[in-house]
Amino acid sequence: MLGLLLLQVLASCLWLGHSEVVNSFDSCPQFFYDGIPPDGALNPNNPARICQHFNNSYHYATLYNRVRRIPVYSAYKYEPGDDKKPQKWWMVEPQLIDRNSLPDMQYDWALIKQDIFTLDQIKESQAIPDDYKGLKDLDRGHLSPSGHQFSKESMMATFTLTNAVPQDRTLNNDKWNKYEYKTMENNAQGCNNTYVITGAVPGNTYISHERVNRPSHIWSAACCLRDKKPLKAWGAIAENNRNKVEVVSLEELEKRLTDLYGGRVTLFKNACSQK
Template sequence: FEFTMRHLVILLLLSSVCFFALSEVVDNNFSKCKEFFLDTTPPDFTPPAGVSVKPICQCIWDNNDKHIFLYATLYNTTWKIPVYSAYVFRKSKSIGRCDAWYIEPQLDLDPELCMRSQGYGSKIGTNQALNSDYENSGYNKGHLYPVLHTDNHLSMLATSTLTNAAPQNPDFNQKAWLGHEKAVTEDLKSCDEAAYVVTGVVPDTKTIPNKKVTVSKYYWRATCCLKNNQYTGKGYYGPDNNGQVQELTIKQLQDTLSGFYQIQKFIIFPRIPKLNQPKKPRIEFTCN
């Protein structure tokens, strides 16, 4: 695995010398939806120079014409894929699935706040992927926040926005990654409270046939929840050399992601909430 990642970085450096130049500061402000991050603190991440990202508070309009925020996404408008999506996992119910596939007008300078169906607006697609980009591409639209981890109808609908998806190998998507999502569901059911999850993708050096949307080379996930008076974190990465999902510590996952982006750090869970338990030893934080 480490051998593969090291050579991937070398290939990217050779293909574009300026691609991994000094990073530029980006406004990583999720002011309207910080509740989807552990201790309301988004991951500490700065993209490579020349790469533009946009924080999105993913929302949908309910039946009373009110917008509801359901999760958060840091979207890469250069590669047309997300960097990550962050959500709160609660014990999932059996939710049906409807792949309506929305777009985000706000990414293309439209004042609309929430996701809309495709066909909305006349200049949509400059800074984001569209359904047509995936047609006959040979790739699935791979969810970061999956339907399997939702617990209500609106959340289920909101996961099917193209800013929450990246081109994913169909075999890996429908087998190893789906199996991983089910295993995470079972694991997080044992949390004492709701769990915090951040799921992202690592871009490949190629695009799907339209030359617009970058293919995802790897998918990753980090989870953190309170179990037995201790915060427990797990990291996941795939596909590995055997086409499976590999389990890592959060620190190993962060080091791997930092190495890929050639940045000093990629901290997924920057802060821990303080717990007031004076009669017990200090609770140790292990989500790192």
């Protein structure tokens, strides 16, 4: 009996050591420049802070809106590698349902098959793959894109619905794609480290029977460092119903987001150059 009790205590400690949905980003500050997340103007009601955990590692950080069932933003380091894009098998986050649950993101069908959660329990806290089925003009748009990740595991970890929003299909496949893969590559030349925060402004419409919010805008900000010092910064923003991306200064992006969110937005706590 004593042995069983000790095993239960040990298991509890291991669970805590792998906690993923957290009160702060203290478990994964490495994805924010100077370890500082954006300010509170972006915080929704009842937010979830997720240190995105897959295959025993953290890969990026996400602030998630449980009510609208979309991420507010994902933060990561821009480190594109040579691995091929993995298959599009989308996962969900068990710890949004129960913080003492599995530490890694999982497939919804696997959680159901193993009698860990019911479909209704999963749907309560987040989007599921079925929410995106049959959409004609919208894609599951990554905030942290797989092509910005170095390893196969990190690329796979981007395929969780806590990192996706309903994004205009033409925008996702054309102008935003060009920004992610051409503009980012060009702008990051000469940078030793580039920190990125990509987000979505909540919109007034929903998909899947009013379950998942369709953002009004998609935006991204980058902070480029050389030899640990800020070298340059930039931003991008797009309306989520037009195939157009504006590349702007970080200062201009923060002004636009301040207007859209109705509160002052500072993405890098004034710690990165705004030139």
